[in-house]
Amino acid sequence: EPEVTQTPSHQVTQMGQEVILRCVPISNHLYFYWYRQILGQKVEFLVSFYNNEISEKSEIFDDQFSVERPDGSNFTLKIRSTKLEDSAMYFCASRASSGSNEQYFGPGTRLTVT
Amino acid sequence: GEDVEQSLFLSVREGDSSVINCTYTDSSSTYLYWYKQEPGAGLQLLTYIFSNMDMKQDQRLTVLLNKKDKHLSLRIADTQTGDSAIYFCAENSYSSASKIIFGSGTRLSIRP
Numbered sequence: 001e002p003e004v005t006q007t008p009s010h011q012v013t014q015m016g017q018e019v020i021l022r023c024v025p026i027s028n029h030l031y032f033y034w035y036r037q038i039l040g041q042k043v044e045f046l047v048s049f050y051n052n053e054i055s056e057k058s059e060i061f062d063d064q065f066s067v068e069r070p071d072g073s074n075f076t077l078k079i080r081s082t083k084l085e086d087s088a089m090y091f092c093a094s095r096a097s098s099g100s101n102e103q104y105f106g107p108g109t110r111l112t113v114t
Numbered sequence: 115g116e117d118v119e120q121s122l123f124l125s126v127r128e129g130d131s132s133v134i135n136c137t138y139t140d141s142s143s144t145y146l147y148w149y150k151q152e153p154g155a156g157l158q159l160l161t162y163i164f165s166n167m168d169m170k171q172d173q174r175l176t177v178l179l180n181k182k183d184k185h186l187s188l189r190i191a192d193t194q195t196g197d198s199a200i201y202f203c204a205e206n207s208y209s210s211a212s213k214i215i216f217g218s219g220t221r222l223s224i225r226p
């Protein structure tokens with residue numbers, strides 16, 4: 001069964017460093033998402049991406065964040081200058097089409113900023 | 115604003131039914147979802163219901179929707195140890211076809 005994959009599973013970085021979290025969505029899907037879950041808190045929407053552009057973003061998704069689909073398979077989330085409060089589990093998700101309401105999630109990347 | 119609330123913990127005996135409850139605030143919610151998260155794993159879509167439905171059954175899972183009270187429940191029949199996980203209630207608002215709003219998750223534990 002096709003699934004969303006994410007790498008790495010755990011990333012440790014120092015405050016102020018740039019990180020790139022990688023995702024491979026399900027191959028025929030068209031809509032892509034990033035969510036995050038700070039420990040003990042709710043899963044929060046960050047950004048959605050369709051047709052090579054951001055379709056919606058939350059207040060969390062400020063200028064420090066960017067997303068990219070550099071090729072036909074990868075979808076990345078970049079944090080330019082990490083802060084301690086960026087420590088969280090980051091989930092990628094994908095959806096097949098506008099007629100589908102099923103978002104499929106990856107296993108997540110745990111980001112620890114020290 | 116949009117909000118989804120659910121209780122944090124539920125403990126049931128193996129073989130009994132589990133009922134996990136959820137309330138939401140957005141009356142324009144289009145789809146309501148249940149996701150399952152096992153330790154160290156991602157969010158697995160279990161089932162979802164369209165807002166014009168009252169009930170959906172899928173094998174051991176029954177979803178009930180009371181749109182008037184904005185109340186959603188997930189019933190798991192014959193609960194097994196493999197059902198131990200965190201269950202997230204979530205909604206997708208008609209006003210935003212993109213994002214899903216999640217509850218805090220209910221941790222289901224099974225006792226022998």
